[in-house]
Amino acid sequence: MITSYRSTSKWLAVLPVVAMLTFVVAPTLNIFIISLNFESFAILTAQTTRSVVWFTMWQAIISTILVLLFAMPIAAMTANFDFFGRRALISVISVPFILPTVVVGVAFLEILPTRIHQSAFAIIIAHIYFNFGLVVRIISSRWQQINPHLDDVARTLGASKIRLFVTVTLPLLKNSLRSAGILVFLMCFTSYGVIRILGGPARSTIETEIYFRAMQLGDVSGALVLSILQLVVVGVLILLTTQFGTTKSAELSQMVFSRIRKPQTPGQIVLITSVASISTFVVVMPLVSVVRRSILIGQKINFSIWQSIFTDEEISKSLTTSLKYAVFTIVVSTTIGLFGACSIIYGSARYRFLNLLTALPVVVSAVTLGLGLIITFDVNPIDWRGAWLMMPIAHCLVAIPIVMRIISPTIRDLPNGLRDASQTLGATTWQMWRTIDLRIIKPALMSAAAVACAVSLGEFGASSFLVRRNNETLPLMISRLLGRPGEIIQAQAYAIATLLIVACVAIIGLVDHLGTEKNR
Amino acid sequence: MSVSINKKYFKNLILGTVLLAAIASACAKGSTNTDSSTDQTQTSSQSESSDPITLTLLAYDSFTPSENIFDDFTLETGIKVEIALGGDAGELVTKASLTAGNPQGDVLWGVDNTLLSRAIDAKIFSAYKTKNINELDETVRNLVTDDEVSPVDTGDVCINYDVKWFADRKIAPPLTLRALTSANYANLLVVPSPITSSPGLAFMLATIAEFGEDGWGEYWQQLKQNGLLVVDGWNEAYYTEFSGSSGKGDRPIVVSYGSSPPAEMIYADPKPDTAPTAVAALTCYRQVEFAGVLRGTKHEREAQLLIDYLTGVKFQEDLPLTLFVYPANTNAKLPTEFLKYSLRPELPLQLDPKLIAERRTAWLDTFTNTVLR
Numbered sequence: 023m024i025t026s027y028r029s030t031s032k033w034l035a036v037l038p039v040v041a042m043l044t045f046v047v048a049p050t051l052n053i054f055i056i057s058l059n060f061e062s063f064a065i066l067t068a069q070t071t072r073s074v075v076w077f078t079m080w081q082a083i084i085s086t087i088l089v090l091l092f093a094m095p096i097a098a099m100t101a102n103f104d105f106f107g108r109r110a111l112i113s114v115i116s117v118p119f120i121l122p123t124v125v126v127g128v129a130f131l132e133i134l135p136t137r138i139h140q141s142a143f144a145i146i147i148a149h150i151y152f153n154f155g156l157v158v159r160i161i162s163s164r165w166q167q168i169n170p171h172l173d174d175v176a177r178t179l180g181a182s183k184i185r186l187f188v189t190v191t192l193p194l195l196k197n198s199l200r201s202a203g204i205l206v207f208l209m210c211f212t213s214y215g216v217i218r219i220l221g222g223p224a225r226s227t228i229e230t231e232i233y234f235r236a237m238q239l240g241d242v243s244g245a246l247v248l249s250i251l252q253l254v255v256v257g258v259l260i261l262l263t264t265q266f267g268t269t270k271s272a273e274l275s276q277m278v279f280s281r282i283r284k285p286q287t288p289g290q291i292v293l294i295t296s297v298a299s300i301s302t303f304v305v306v307m308p309l310v311s312v313v314r315r316s317i318l319i320g321q322k323i324n325f326s327i328w329q330s331i332f333t334d335e336e337i338s339k340s341l342t343t344s345l346k347y348a349v350f351t352i353v354v355s356t357t358i359g360l361f362g363a364c365s366i367i368y369g370s371a372r373y374r375f376l377n378l379l380t381a382l383p384v385v386v387s388a389v390t391l392g393l394g395l396i397i398t399f400d401v402n403p404i405d406w407r408g409a410w411l412m413m414p415i416a417h418c419l420v421a422i423p424i425v426m427r428i429i430s431p432t433i434r435d436l437p438n439g440l441r442d443a444s445q446t447l448g449a450t451t452w453q454m455w456r457t458i459d460l461r462i463i464k465p466a467l468m469s470a471a472a473v474a475c476a477v478s479l480g481e482f483g484a485s486s487f488l489v490r491r492n493n494e495t496l497p498l499m500i501s502r503l504l505g506r507p508g509e510i511i512q513a514q515a516y517a518i519a520t521l522l523i524v525a526c527v528a529i530i531g532l533v534d535h536l537g538t539e540k541n542r
Numbered sequence: 543m544s545v546s547i548n549k550k551y552f553k554n555l556i557l558g559t560v561l562l563a564a565i566a567s568a569c570a571k572g573s574t575n576t577d578s579s580t581d582q583t584q585t586s587s588q589s590e591s592s593d594p595i596t597l598t599l600l601a602y603d604s605f606t607p608s609e610n611i612f613d614d615f616t617l618e619t620g621i622k623v624e625i626a627l628g629g630d631a632g633e634l635v636t637k638a639s640l641t642a643g644n645p646q647g648d649v650l651w652g653v654d655n656t657l658l659s660r661a662i663d664a665k666i667f668s669a670y671k672t673k674n675i676n677e678l679d680e681t682v683r684n685l686v687t688d689d690e691v692s693p694v695d696t697g698d699v700c701i702n703y704d705v706k707w708f709a710d711r712k713i714a715p716p717l718t719l720r721a722l723t724s725a726n727y728a729n730l731l732v733v734p735s736p737i738t739s740s741p742g743l744a745f746m747l748a749t750i751a752e753f754g755e756d757g758w759g760e761y762w763q764q765l766k767q768n769g770l771l772v773v774d775g776w777n778e779a780y781y782t783e784f785s786g787s788s789g790k791g792d793r794p795i796v797v798s799y800g801s802s803p804p805a806e807m808i809y810a811d812p813k814p815d816t817a818p819t820a821v822a823a824l825t826c827y828r829q830v831e832f833a834g835v836l837r838g839t840k841h842e843r844e845a846q847l848l849i850d851y852l853t854g855v856k857f858q859e860d861l862p863l864t865l866f867v868y869p870a871n872t873n874a875k876l877p878t879e880f881l882k883y884s885l886r887p888e889l890p891l892q893l894d895p896k897l898i899a900e901r902r903t904a905w906l907d908t909f910t911n912t913v914l915r
Contacts, residue, residue, distance in 0.1 A: 057640070070910075131782055136792070140773075218774045223735035224914040234737060237632045239903055240639065240660050319788070319810075397640050407646050487633070489646050491598070491626040502603045502627070504777050507802060507866060508809025509788040512781060 026441070026451050031369030038362035038380055038422070045419055046382045049394030054250075056397060059243040066247060071231075075251065078227040081142055082211040085149035089206045090199065092150055093157035099297050100158065101165030103290065104282045111298050112162070113531040115155035115305055116472065120480030120526050122497035123215025124504055125519040126151075129308035129315075130220060140222030148216045151304070153209055156424075156473065157202045163466045164198040164431050165191070170281040198431040204263055205427045208384045211256060214483055228252045232387045242393065249390040256385045260378055309523055316516035319509050327510070327517045337499070337518060341525070344479055344495045348529070350414040351421050351478035352471050358418070359425030359470060367433050380426055383419035391419075392487025410493045416484040421474040428473060432466040433459065472533040479526055496522045595844050596622040598647035600836070602634055603627050605651060607857070607864050615851045621844050631657055631740060638836065639664035645836035648845040651694065651852065655685060655830045655892075656743055659899030662690050667834035670846045674853040677871050682830045685895060691834035692853050695867040698800035698890055699744035700826040702819050704786030707794035716795060718824050719752050722765060729769030732783040732793040734776045736909055740829075741776045745797040746909060747898065748827035751891035755901075762913050772913060786819040800826055801866035804883035808863065821885040828890035831867070 065071055100112055118126065130148055131139060138144050168191065176186045192199075214229050221227075226234070228248055236245035285291050317323050331337060362380050366373045383391065395416075399406035406412055436459060444454045482497045490498060496518060503515035605625065612623040626647055628634050635657045638650060642665050653661045661667065667690040675683065675692070682693040701716065708715045716722050722731055734742035750758045762770075771793060773779045780798050783791040787806065799805075803817040833852050835845040851857055858869035862880040869876075 053640075128778070128782060131778070218738065219778065223737060223772050223774055237629070237636050238737065239906070240632075240636055240664075241903075242636065242640065393637070393640060396637060396646065400641065400644055400646075486629060487637075489600070489626045489628050491624050494627075504781075505604050505775075506606065507780075507799075507805035509806075510809045512788055 026445065026454065027364070027368035028370065030451070031365045031373055034361045034365035034368070035373060035376060038358050038365070038376060041358055041418075041422075042379050042382060045395070045415060046386060046391065047379075049398040050382075050386050050390060051394075052398045053242075053390060053394040054246060057242045057393075058246045062241070062243040062247045065244050066251065071248070071251075074226055074228060074231050075255070077142075077225065078211060078229075079255070081145055081149075081227070082207055085146050085153075085210040086203055086207045088146060089150050089153045089157055089210075090203060093154045093161065093202075095297055096154070096301050097158045097161040097165060099294055101162045101168075102281060102283070103285045103294055105285060105291075105294050105298070107298065109534055110531065111302065112155075112159065113472075113527060113534050115158055115301055116476060116530050117155065117309075117523065117526050118152050118305055119156050119473070120476035121152075121523065122480055122482045122500060122519070123148075123152075123219060124482070124497070124501045125312055125516070125522075126308050127215060127219030128504075129311040132311050133308060140220070140224065142221070142225065144220040145213075145216055145225070148220050149206075149210045149213065151308070152216070153206045154301075155305070157206060159469050159473065160202040160205070160428050160431065161195060161198045163428070163469050164195060164435065166280060166282060166465070167432070167435075167462070168194050168281060170283075173281075194435070197434050200263060201427045201431050204260060205424060207259070208256065208381065208423070212252070212384060212387065214388070228255075229387050229389075232389050236389050236393065245389060249387045252387060253385055256381075257378060260381055260385075312516050312523065313520050316513055316520050319513050324513075327513045331514070331517050331521070337521070339492075340494050340496050340499045340518075341521070343493050344522075344525075347414040347417055347495060348475045348478040351417040352475050352533075354414075355418040355421035355425050355474045355477075356467060356471050359422050359474075360429060360467065362422070363426045363429045363433055367430065381423045384423050388483040388487060392484060395488070407489060412488050413485055413490075413493060413495070414478070416488060417478040417481045420481055420484055421477040424477060425470040425474050428470040429463060429466050432463045436462055468533060468536065472530045475529055475533060476526060479522065479529070496525075594620055594622055595841055596624055597649060597841060597844055597848055599623055599625050599649050599651060599848065600628055600634060600638070600645075600647035601625055601651040602631050603629060605865070608860050611857060611860050612851075614856060615848065619844070619847055621841075621847065623848065635661050635664075635666070638666045642666050643838040645838050648836055648839040648841050649833060649848050649852075650836055651831075651833045653691060653832045653834070654740065655828075655832075655895050656740070656747065656898050656902070658685065658691070658832060658895045663899070665837060667691055668837040668839070668842065670835050670849055672846075672849050672853045674850060674871060677855075677873050678853060679870050679872055682870055685830060686832065691832035692849055693830055693870040694833045694852055694858075695831050695861050695865065695870050697829045697831075697867040698826040698885075698887055699741045699748065699797065699829060700800045700885070700887070701822040702784075702786065702796050702798040702802050703822065704784070704794035705816070705818055705820050707785055715820070715822065717822050719749060719761070722795070723761070723768050725768070727768065727795060729771075730793055731765065731768075731795040732771040732773060732779045732791070733797040734779045735772050735774055735914075737906055739775045739779075741797055741799065744827045744829050746905065747893050748825065748891045750905065751827065751893050759908055759912050762909065766913055770913070799866060800886065801862075801868075801880070801884045803885070804880050805866050807883050808879060817883045823885055823887045826885075826887040826890045828887075828892050830870075 096115065100108055127148070130144070130151075134144055134147070172190050173186060176190050181189065211227075212229050213227070214233070217225060217227050217230050228251060232245045232248045232252070235241045235248065285294055316327060317325055319326070362376055366376045395412065396407050399412070440458050441454055444458055449457070479495075480497055481495070482501065485495060485498060486501070494502070500515050500519050500522070503511050503518070605627065616622050628637060628646070631652050631654055634650065635653060638645060638661065645666075650666070669689045670692075671689040672678075672692045678693055679696070682696055685693065701719075701722070703715045705715075713726060716724075716727050721727065733745055736743040736746035749761055752758075753761045771783060773783060776798065779796050780787055780802070781789040783789070783793050784796040784798075785791050785794045786796070800821050803819050803821060806819055807813060807817050833849060835842065835849060839845050853871055855871055855874050858871040858874035861867050861869050861874075862876055868886065
């Protein structure tokens with residue numbers, strides 16, 4: 023029974039709670055105490071604030087809906103069929119999620135017709151591009167485990183394919199859909215780079231307003247008021263969505279199956295080929311533009327940048343730094359994320375506060391958190407502000423909420439029957455967890471590790487607010503080079519971006535590969 | 543079973559949170575108040591130890607002097623220099639304001655004349671008159687009243703245009719700000735937003751200096767009617783929308799720097815015979831950058847030596863070809879390549895830093911309402 027785990031819940035909660043209190047809650051409260059000025063609340067009544075909140079809200083909602091719709095067919099494909107390149111496809115579509123927006127934003131501008139530059143439309147397209155791979159991962163890892171006999175039963179009872187999907191599959195995917203939906207909504211609501219590059223200067227969201235107030239006007243107090251507003255809006259939305267039906271998705275059978283099979287009819291093969299090639303094409307198109315910019319100097323193809331890039335010390339140093347932080351992030355964020363997710367699910371309803379607590383790093387704006395960190399960790403003997411550790415910690419903070427939302431649906435929907443059986447056979451709680459829970463959540467855990475790795479490799483927002491010395495990651499280096507004049511330097515930035523893309527594909531592919539190997 | 547235990551657990555948890563927050567804020571408050579006393583003890587303990595001192599130079603992301611430029615300084619003084627990057631100039635000043643008295647570094651490079659008043663009001667700096675003060679350009683030296691910071695370089699933000707585009711069409715390029723509202727140049731101009739970009743802000747200030755507080759709003763209205771494109775940052779304006787650089791965009795007129803033409807030449811491969819872009823001299827706004835010792839540094843004396851080095855001839859002569867700015871030290875020689883292609887307006891547009899600090903928010907509001915909405 024899941025209740026056997028209940029007593030462990032409070033111990034599991036310790037690590038995530040301490041991490042969040044130390045690195046998110048304390049710095050945030052600290053900056054509120056020091057810099058918040060109650061007169062600043064006046065900006066809440068301003069007309070501009072209202073239109074900013076409205077825009078933030080509707081673009082996030084529309085983006086989320088479209089991301090889910092776009093991801094569904096691909097998730098269906100990868101969850102049901104074993105085809106050549108299936109794992110490669112899952113790896114490839116995860117790549118956009120990690121790419122620094124400074125790089126892909128420019129590539130997007132090049133591809134989209136000038137007519138829709140600086141429009142909400144461009145923002146939404148970019149949000150779909152960046153997030154759909156993540157949603158496919160979350161939904162697909164759950165879908166794979168739906169008992170295929172349910173399909174057979176439904177079909178035998180005369181249900182059409184649509185009816186099967188609506189009445190059987192969809193209810194079973196409920197938790198995954200909710201998890202993915204909340205995550206994407208959070209990403210779109212707090213998105214920053216996409217809004218600035220593709221929305222143009224006329225469109226601002228709460229997040230970009232916070233940045234503008236704090237950094238360009240020096241009005242930190244006003245920025246804090248806006249981040250409280252963001253916190254309240256998103257907090258209420260998370261509470262609403264987690265309050266209703268965090269119950270287990272109904273599952274009729276107690277066994278876990280893998281439903282993946284070879285495609286049988288020519289129709290299925292055509293369908294798979296077209297969905298796979300369309301989504302690959304969509305992912306790759308902006309990347310081609312990035313590569314093209316790395317070899318075009320003065321409109322002529324020139325490989326001189328590429329000849330020097332592998333011997334450049336600065337670049338190899340950044341690459342090493344990036345990889346080091348990625349490893350740190352994988353280990354720390356999956357551990358803390360797993361503890362957090364288990365604590366919420368095994369524990370009583372009270373432990374749901376962890377849902378909100380662990381979402382904080384994404385919800386509290388990067389500016390607020392960054393400023394909070396530099397005024398909190400500033401006392402001897404630990405003046406951590408310039409310490410190298412701050413940056414991988416920031417990466418972990420961003421990764422944890424995502425990791426948790428990837429693992430949670432699988433743990434939540436794990437059938438109790440297996441646990442009952444093992445207990446009847448005399449297994450201890452730990453044995454039971456190790457042989458049943460861990461084994462079943464392993465694919466989701468590996469998926470989460472890959473995404474955590476990706477988050478770390480591509481993290482730009484929070485890192486850019488920390489002081490950097492000798493610890494520049496690849497995205498920070500790219501952004502620095504892009505801000506400098508000269509065609510050669512620009513081409514160099516795009517060459518490094520290409521390197522980053524390749525590194526991401528390789529690492530995600532490797533982690534995915536390891537995950538599936540071990541699972542057999 | 544565990545209802546009571548859970549309750550206790552939660553009580554402890556809440557208590558813990560409050561305690562942690564209280565400790566954290568107390569620490570932070572304490573640290574800003576007690577700086578003077580702790581600093582002295584730390585300075586004395588530092589001078590006793592024989593370890594070489596490393597200074598942290600905080601700078602904006604685009605601070606890229608030659609790689610070994612500080613070797614001479616280390617050789618002369620035994621002090622090492624570590625560069626720490628911290629975002630753009632606005633971000634640097636905001637962070638330095640929050641940590642004033644307990645700074646993240648020892649010296650800050652890159653406060654410009656649009657941010658100077660804000661930085662000085664926040665008491666970020668500890669005053670120091672550099673020994674090179676008499677070699678520094680007098681006009682920019684006078685912008686600082688109490689030696690809080692020293693001017694280190696100047697640059698100009700100007701209208702740049704694509705030479706070939708205008709030559710091919712036999713149209714005269716725009717030479718003044720006023721000209722930009724003419725129908726000849728409809729849909730040709732792209733500017734970075736003053737809200738998010740520092741050259742964008744400089745260009746807005748140029749129009750205020752030119753047309754006055756009463757006239758600049760109407761000028762932008764006309765620019766807007768003439769098909770102006772505002773984008774987020776300089777990089778996008780120059781490399782994506784502008785036709786004269788590598789991006790080959792659609793628009794032949796852009797807001798950029800007076801030193802953009804030499805940058806185009808120096809970083810081109812192969813090098814063209816003439817610069818592909820040119821500058822409209824009468825549209826330039828002068829940007830001045832400053833460096834200063836951060837108040838609360840544990841190495842005050844060493845930081846002052848670094849200021850002397852930053853304003854000295856050796857370092858100043860490195861600036862033109864690395865940061866594409868003019869040295870503030872009048873004894874520094876300019877490279878011929880730079881002199882040949884860059885344009886130095888004699889009478890650049892300028893505004894008083896105090897006026898900028900006072901009116902900045904209101905001006906940006908006006909800009910948002912006239913141009914962006």
